[in-house]
Amino acid sequence: MRTALITGITGQDGAYLAKFLLQKGYQVHGMVRRGSTLPFERIADLTDRIELHQGDLLDQMALNRLLEKVQPTEVYNLAAQSFVPTSFDQPILTGEVTALGVTRILEAVRTVDPTIRFYQASSSEMFGKVYEEPQRESTPFWPRSPYGVSKMYGHWMTVNYRESYDLFACSGILFNHESPLRGIEFVTRKITYAVARIAQGLQNELRLGNLDAERDWGFAGDYVEAMWLMLQAEHPDDFVVATGQKHTVREFCRLAFERVELDWKKYVVVDEKFYRPADVNTLCGDPAKAKAELGWEPKVSFEQLVHMMVDADMKRVKADIKLLKEES
Known part of the structure; x- marks a missing residue:
């Protein structure tokens, strides 16, 4: 049985990904931040089939201990301060979590078990003031918010760890993906x-x-399949995940x-x-590479x-x- 660890499991994407992986026969673990109340609404129907652990992308040692305990074969980093308007009000927190948090979990993978396959949730907001349309993997980034800048940092750190330490580390450059589980502030x-x-x-x-x-709006339930497909590929790479329509x-x-x-x-x-x-x-993505190499298409x-x-x-x-x- 393969084991997956999902950070940000209580979010929209985390909930859909957890359900998807359970259907694939995975043992699913999720990292949640401690709070006086825990937002489990999106995964309420899964809590008897997944195991939750307290942790935080701000705490390096906690991340190391969590990987040692869970011993995952795959890690999906979906945790972030992900609301763009809030990133203007809280740019430092956004950088600590959405940018440096990626580095901390990559460092935990490198230190604890470099055979873990790692997925980083990158974002179309990295393209920002776009150079070309549609945007593809080779399109230069020009982020227009602290959130986009932080996501770009996390994206390039993922590439750097892949190239420096030979980690199986992938980034999914996901364009806007929505669902009935989307936060009401979006x-x-x-x-x-x-x-x-x-x-x-x-x-x-x-x-x-x-x-x-x-x-370029798609369905989150479709997009989590693309995340999984990236980690099943023979070689790690980065992929735009989009519908190709705006x-x-x-x-x-x-x-x-x-x-x-x-x-x-x-x-x-x-x-x-x-x-x-x-x-x-x-923003409008070109999913041609994901279709050609992963066989993924939005449904x-x-x-x-x-x-x-x-x-x-x-x-x-x-x-x-x-x-x-x-x-x-």
């Missing part, structure tokens, strides 16, 4: 949750920033509101408060993704309304 969930509340009469408007921003925030709004038979123009308000200090206007279309998220939030909101009625 624009896609912010939209679909607001749509559900507006449809149920609980909210009157949705305030957003740049509606013209273009992103859509505006405006288009996402239109499809989401249409799902509940509403006109988005009547409810969406542009608020400059949500504009970033340095914005990324367009869920953009429209299916939007509908899936709206339907899930409608179900949540209706359940909340029912619960409130029962309690009153």
Whole structure:
């Protein structure tokens, strides 16, 4: 039985990856930070089949001890301060976790067991002010946020450890990937949750920033398969994971509101408060290498993704309304 350790297992990608690996017959371990409350909502149905361990990307010795204890064959580093707007408010914390945290876990792999296969969650935000479109593995980086800069540092450290110490270390340059498990602070969930509340009469408007921003949106459940495929390859490498299609925030709004038979123009308000200090206007990935070398392709279309998220939030909101009625 193969053993996987997932940092960031309580996040969207961690939850989907844990389910995927369990279906593949893995023994799955997850690293979680200690807190007065532990956010296990996304993996609540998995807690009897996975083993969780306290740890932190800020603590080198704790990472070493965790690898010695778990003895994983594969490590998936998904942990990060991953909300771009927060990275402008907390750039030092973002650097400590999202950049130096990668170095610490790579150093733990090198020290404890260099045969471990390592996956680093890189990001399309590294491309930032893009040099070319679509963006591919060879496209130069020009990050436009502390988050993007930190991800670029982690990406190049992964390459450096691969080349310096012959580690099987891969980076997946993942473009925006969403799901019903996405955090509500991210624009896609912010939209679909607001749509559900507006449809149920609980909210009157949705305030957003740049509606013209273009992103390559895919389904997180598809993207975790690409992570796994990278670590099954004969040689370690870096791959862009994307759909190859881009859509505006405006288009996402239109499809989401249409799902509940509403006109988005009547409810969406542009608020400059949500504009970033340095914005990324367009991102669109070229997944040709992942298709050719890994045999990976996205399965869920953009429209299916939007509908899936709206339907899930409608179900949540209706359940909340029912619960409130029962309690009153």
